[in-house]
Amino acid sequence: MATLSSQAIMVALARHYISFANEDAKPSRWRLRFTLGETMNGLCWAGLALHLWSIDHEPGRIFVLFLMMLVVGMSTMLSAALPAVMYAGALPISAAVIGMTLAQGSFNSSAMAVMGAGALVYFLILGNRLNRSAVETLEFRAEKDALIVELEQAKANSDEARRRAEE
Numbered sequence: 001m002a003t004l005s006s007q008a009i010m011v012a013l014a015r016h017y018i019s020f021a022n023e024d025a026k027p028s029r030w031r032l033r034f035t036l037g038e039t040m041n042g043l044c045w046a047g048l049a050l051h052l053w054s055i056d057h058e059p060g061r062i063f064v065l066f067l068m069m070l071v072v073g074m075s076t077m078l079s080a081a082l083p084a085v086m087y088a089g090a091l092p093i094s095a096a097v098i099g100m101t102l103a104q105g106s107f108n109s110s111a112m113a114v115m116g117a118g119a120l121v122y123f124l125i126l127g128n129r130l131n132r133s134a135v136e137t138l139e140f141r142a143e144k145d146a147l148i149v150e151l152e153q154a155k156a157n158s159d160e161a162r163r164r165a166e167e
Contacts, residue, residue, distance in 0.1 A: 006044040038089040046096035076123040080130035094120040
């Protein structure tokens, strides 16, 4: 129930952010709000993983591992635009899964912990690359807009010069 509630809070937070005009939104406050919300969300997912892990059934535990890594992957992809939010959502879940598997002490559980850590590293690298790509796209768009403004200004200057030459 806590996990569903945290998801609902994140949706409400996102909708509230969208309803603001760009001038009214303070990026540092919203970044903090999203980071705290995603931390809460990650902790709820980690709590769910701990609860499901208490079931003494090895295939069920493997399912929990893969389910949590899927959640980490989706969270990372969706929050890649804000790296702090990406880490805040991924680290609690991964720490819980890796800790639970290492606590078992068997070879299989150690292998699952290594696999979980590898998946975390992969998703964080992928999220950082998505973030870098988004920033580069915004930079190219800003450069394109500046060039368009420059061309429009040059055209206006040319039209003005032609008009003066005709007079």
